[in-house]
Amino acid sequence: MKLDDFDFDLPEELIATRPARPRSSARLLVAEGPATRDAHVHDLPTILRPGDRLILNDTRVIPARLTGTRLRQSAQGPVTARIEVTLMEPQADGTWSALARPLRKLALGETVVFSDALSAEVAALEGGLRLRFNLAGEDFDAALEVAGAMPLPPYIAGKRAPDERDREDYQTIWAARAGAVAAPTASLHFDEALVAALGAAGIDFTFVTLHVGAGTFLPVTVDDVTTHRMHAEWGEVRPKAAEEMNATRAAGGRIIPVGTTALRLIETAAAEDGTMRPFEGETDIFIYPGYRWKIADGLVTNFHLPKSTLMMLVSALMGQERVRGIYAHAIAARYRFFSYGDASLLIPSRI
Structure with missing residues (x-):
């Protein structure tokens, strides 16, 4: 077949x-x-x-599509860059598996800030990206509701960005x-x-x-x-x-x-x-x-x-x-x- x-x-x-x-x-x-x-x-x-x-x-x-800013220290000082993340599923250790673009620029231990309330540490890269958020439970849900967007399928997201109607x-x-x-x-x-x-x-x-x-x-x-x-x-x-x-x-x-x-x-x-x-x-x-x-x-x-x-x-x-x-x-x-x-x-x- x-x-x-x-x-x-x-x-x-x-x-x-x-x-x-x-x-x-x-x-x-x-x-x-x-x-x-x-x-x-x-x-x-x-x-x-x-x-x-x-x-x-x-x-x-859940509004699993997030846009954030990477924060990393370098010899020249703080380095920032925009990154897009789509959450996949929660893990037993409290992290979330996720997809990121661009993934290759993420470093273990760096922080991604998604809003004033919501941020995450890069907890793992090998075997797939894992993010550890600063919030959990109802606090996480509430912050995600504000910061996130609906994770539209690629064939829609490629034509237009998600909006409030979605x-x-x-x-x-x-x-x-x-x-x-x-x-x-x-x-x-x-x-x-x-x-x-x-x-x-x-x-x-x-x-x-x-x-x-x-x-x-x-x-x-x-x-x-x-x-x-x-x-x-x-x-x-x-x-x-x-x-x-x-x-x-x-x-x-x-x-x-x-x-x-x-x-x-x-x-x-x-x-x-x-x-x-x-x-x-x-x-x-x-x-x-x-x-x-x-x-x-x-x-x-x-x-x-x-x-x-x-x-x-x-x-x-x-x-x-x-x-x-x-x-x-x-x-x-x-x-x-x-x-x-x-x-x-x-x-x-x-x-």
Whole structure:
């Protein structure tokens, strides 16, 4: 299975840099079995079945992109320089792993100042950058909220800088548990009106948590995709969530994750027979064609990057040829792509 098997040509003008407003007005490509049709996200209450259960990721994106000033003493006196940092994840020793630009100019032990309240010492460079901040807990969260910006994906950040509007746009309406440095973007299409309409239509909801890491944007660098190794992300399926999913399956309802993050988590937590179990820990599950599905019956998801692990995931769900047809339809019909783009509802023929 080669990387080029998951490539396609995408016109650059179809890459969305702002989301639809209102959120649920985004377009929705419905691919159910062999049929494909065009709709909008706000049509989901009439498309899904009563008794279906949507699985929602309640992670909260932190403003993980920071701009600071390096402070270092030299023989000639203090040396200052601007540096951009993107936080990755907290470590057990209290430091944060991070990406920095330019990394090569950082020195062990020097200080980076991000605001009057927030600074960090370079605690490690070998094996990846680690920063030790001057604040912790709620004090750190409050200072980061002021100093940081939303960590927009590279294909948006390369076109424009994050702004105050992104603090709302790049966060789901149910975001509760801080820790992600990328949004579960399929969930960005849901607003209060849609959630109410889905509930009135008999659609159930279950919340799980997967803290999406910056590794979600890392490219696949191997030609044989089966040798790729995924980054690990922390997730939790609480006992109540497991009970809800098992009850839905017992009643004949469908389990439909909203987003690949929720899907990867529940496929990690489920037993081989599809029974959902409580789970807490890291997952590095890599889903590609040939994967044996345990619990997910479908997926609400955006349109993904060529040659990405997420293209491999949707190909595993729907079949590679079917996905090629779905994406060809989306491009011809001028759907908007990637994090701020339109959505698809994918229900494979096996359901």
